[in-house]
Amino acid sequence: MTQLAGIERALLRPGARDVTGLAAAVPGQFARLAAELAAAGRAGGRVGLVTGVHIAWAPTPAAETDGPVGAAVLAAALTALGADPVVLTDEPCAQVTGACLEVLGAGRPEVLPVCTDEAQVRDRVAALGLSHLVAVERLGPGPHGRVLTMRGFDVTGSTAPLHAAFALPGLVTGAVGDGGNEIGMGNVPADVVAACIAHGDRIACRVPVDALVVAGTSNWGCSGLVAGLARLAPAHRDALVALLDPQVDAQLLGAATAAGAIDGVTGRPGATVDGVPVAGYADLLADLRVLATS
DSSP states (O other), X not given: OGGGHHHHHHTTSOSSSOOHHHHHTSTTHHHHHHHHHHHHHHHTOEEEEEEOOEETTSSSOEEBSTTHHHHHHHHHHHHHHTOEEEEEEEHHHHHHHHHHHHHTTOOOOEXXXXXXXXXXXXXXXXXXXXXXXXXXXOBOOXXXXXXXXXXXXXXXXXXXXXXXXXXXXXXXXEEEESSSSBTTGGGSOHHHHHHHSTTHHHHOOOOOOSEEEEOSSHHHHHHHHHHHHHHHOGGGHHHHHHTTOHHHHHXXXXXXXXXXXXXXXXXXXXXXXXXXXXXXXXXXXXXXHHHHHO
């Protein structure tokens, strides 16, 4: 959809890395996911959002700021459209994810233990009656079956295998990612991830989805989807555009940090996402507001 092309381009500003090579491998998938979520809203569908990354290598291991913030914004947007969002995460990321959802009145997360096996994940998610399932900055296994951070640090042991739910039949699946190691990056050829991303040959997640959104940070990708939804569902535009206010983002990031979240690049707490301070991307949110209404 050409009306969404400007939004998709805006999301490709660098966060911790240049993501243009990854995005070039999945043309049209941003528009497809936005359209699917708009359809879920019209149908009153139940949409699962899977998020949370445990930064196990940090001085104080914790969930990262990228992911839960964006998932909360997307959950609030889906609610405004008439859909029924359900946010899923695991124990190491539950407190941060819950704090973000609480800010926007978007409910409480469904939390799975890290020790949950793949069959249990599939059973638990199948019982939710979802029509759609979207990963937001959620790591998945690479070519050797291990879950690795951007640094190549193995976090398989502190990551519940929520990726298994994306193989359930009958679901429309999507993902938002920025590093090559997240669920959904199976849509990008492995050699492209290896060429574009440090350690890409080792960390590339091979779990595919129906539509992948690539952005400079995954939180930005969710904001871009909200802007796209505002274009596709003009009757709800005001409520959706309100979610793109930099003050809303700052409030969410503050709640995440207060709940123990850390920056996934620096490994430390603070009002940053992938090393980018809030003030460093406030203009992007302002641009998305314009693109959502122009």
